[in-house]
Amino acid sequence: MATGRTHRPATRSRGIPEATVARLPLYLRALTALSERSVPTVSSEELAAAAGVNSAKLRKDFSYLGSYGTRGVGYDVEYLVYQISRELGLTQDWPVVIVGIGNLGAALANYGGFASRGFRVAALIDADPAMKGKPVAGMPVQHTDDLEKIISENGVHIGVIATPAGAAQQVSERLIAAGVTSILNFAPTVLSVPDGVDVRKVDLSIELQILAFHEQRKAGEEAAAVAGAAGDAVTPPSLRADTAAAAAAAAASRKGPDGDVPAVMPA
Amino acid sequence: MATGRTHRPATRSRGIPEATVARLPLYLRALTALSERSVPTVSSEELAAAAGVNSAKLRKDFSYLGSYGTRGVGYDVEYLVYQISRELGLTQDWPVVIVGIGNLGAALANYGGFASRGFRVAALIDADPAMKGKPVAGMPVQHTDDLEKIISENGVHIGVIATPAGAAQQVSERLIAAGVTSILNFAPTVLSVPDGVDVRKVDLSIELQILAFHEQRKAGEEAAAVAGAAGDAVTPPSLRADTAAAAAAAAASRKGPDGDVPAVMPA
DNA sequence: ATGCCTTTGTGAACGCGTGCACAAAGATGG
DNA sequence: CCATCTTTGTGCACGCGTTCACAAAGGCAT
CATH class of the missing domain: 3.40.50.720 (NAD(P)-binding Rossmann-like Domain)
Incomplete structure (x- = not known):
């Protein structure tokens, strides 16, 4: 079908949603591993499991690239590796x-x-x-x-x-x-x-902070669960009335001299 | 695991969307910088600019935490630093x-x-x-x-x-x-x-591949523009009929022994 | 006080991404 | 050649996140 893209998504962004592009490297990695094991074809279900995504999502992602699968069989690994590499621009240096x-x-x-x-x-x-x-x-x-x-x-x-x-x-x-x-x-x-x-x-640092948030949430839930159904079990993270003084003190103590500086600074 | 809900990607608990959580560290960084410069208050507009986001988005994000701003004035920097740190669980070690x-x-x-x-x-x-x-x-x-x-x-x-x-x-x-x-x-x-x-x-590696995709797209558009309006100016990257042979060859050449190995290996 | 000005907080609309569910397509066996 | 089975490709609905636009709220000058 080659050019088959009949419908243009208004935004001239050239089809391929950003979310899909972000997953292509993931598929490529899984496919490369299969290729090295000389696996000839793979179903959307298998590949999706290897890439850690939903199979329906994977099929939809591939549908943006074209129809590279064979119904009843699956996808040709080598061909798909090539097509995704090409789409990502990895065939060039x-x-x-x-x-x-x-x-x-x-x-x-x-x-x-x-x-x-x-x-x-x-x-x-x-x-x-x-x-x-x-x-x-x-x-x-x-x-x-x-x-x-x-x-x-x-x-x-x-x-x-x-x-x-x-x-x-x-x-x-x-x-x-x-x-x-x-x-x-x-x-x-x-x-x-x-x-x-x-x-x-x-x-x-941001990634760790996001983890800390979830970790704290887990700790809070666990504590609540352990403490039993004492009154309002939820005890929403919604702040209690902290005194401004406490807030200021905490903020001050955090205001280290290092600021945001580094990252593994160079020199 | 307390109430371990089966599959729940994100905000299982009350409020605070995942997307918002991911931005809190960004705000915190900007606020810390302001705090070090002893800036007492900041408007959503200013803070949003410093964090590189839309001001409406920032206000909505903060609204999930509570009403910490003062209309007509803005947000108290120190207080907000404390509240976000607290929400992210950064007040503990x-x-x-x-x-x-x-x-x-x-x-x-x-x-x-x-x-x-x-x-x-x-x-x-x-x-x-x-x-x-x-x-x-x-x-x-x-x-x-x-x-x-x-x-x-x-x-x-x-x-x-x-x-x-x-x-x-x-x-x-x-x-x-x-x-x-x-x-x-x-x-x-x-x-x-x-x-x-x-x-x-x-x-x-994935981040670089995503950049490569966009880079390739830019190159393609530029080339098309330079080449003038020759026929179908778009010349969609949508694949031409590549021979299976070519695909296989390309795939094979890519099949290096390194595979995915990784990353800056340790030993 | 009163009115004006600034800025927050949020209701509502919109668009994107996800997942379901199924028809179409092709392979396979008889 | 036909029936059956497998797996793709996708229409559709839903929910999340983003953005707009504005009323409410507070400060400030008069």
Whole structure:
């Protein structure tokens, strides 16, 4: 059917919902594993289980890409691997630069998952002169001064920021000015970027805080359950009347000198 | 597990949508910054800008917590910091363990953002005997054999997995059996866990793949625009009839020996 | 007090994503 | 060639999250 897309979803966003795009790498991973085990075909049910999603959702996701399955049989693993790779743009080589070679930056540089997916670390960049030339992951760290040159010479469009929060915005501006249009940001800051630039954020601290919320909720429920049905069992988290003084004190005690600074700072 | 509802992705308890919970840390960060600058009050508009969200969304989010604002004035920064911290469960100390002290695990151990939020790294655990006792981030690495003891003695409920993909599932099972009920997973695998256990996933490779998708889309649009209105300007990336041979070849070339291995492996 | 101005809190509409349930499509066996 | 069985692809309904728009609430000047 090739072009078969009759209906245009108003938003020229080119079909494929964002939620689906976010799951494609998941499917790809599961499919790659099957491929390595030389499994020829897989049903939506099996693949969905491997990817940890609902099978109906998986089928709907694939339906946005086209009709690649065979009814009564399932999906051809190799073919699907190719189609998803293609859709994600992984059939081409993406040079990326990592800016901020601290603990995290170094870990990213050594991360095997990049190279195996068509991403090539083109350069490691750090602002610390002492880092210049130092080999990390078998590649010499280069100085921020050469950032623009490195970007343009390597045709880099994707940048990874692993600097402290304070430097992130400025780094992003230089990256963008030099031609980068997609940024993966590990610094705990909100980057403000012009239209047309995509930013994805990975924030380790935020993930933990979300877990803490649920953990607290669990603890609260358990306590309530253990305490038995004493009156209003729910005891809603809705705050009791805390004195302003207590609030201020708590806030003050939390106001550490470290602020939000780091993330595994580079230098 | 108290009232362990079978399948309930999120807000099982009263109020506070999951999406809102995910944004609270963002607000907290912005508020902390304001607090350090001794700003007494802030309007929803200002705070929203600092957090990178829509002001209406922010107000609605806060409305789930209660009415902490003053109409015509705004929100009291210190008070709000306290209330959000409280809601997220950050007023108490959360001991966490990090399992898998490779590049990434070490980076996490050194990450300052944890300690500043009430998270305390209680122990670093690795399966490599050679790592045992080796100091990382001023703390000796302990061996996996003692995992259960470490968890129970420290009352740990939150675990961070930074092992290779192959080890993640087993590690998670041991963590859970020992009492952990929340896991932050950096390994590129789908963990299957019992009800009542929360898992959050951070996958570096997936984030890059999503960026690549959008990057490719941009490139395609640009090319189409540059090429002028040649016939069907859209030339949808919707697949042309690729030969199965081509697909198979591409798939095969991708089938590297590294597979999904992972992440910044530990040993 | 009174009226004006600012900003919150929220009712309501809308759009997206999810999951159900089933018809269509193809394989398989007789 | 027909019947049956399996699995895809999708129409539909529902619920969550986002956004708009505005009334209510409080501060402040007069």
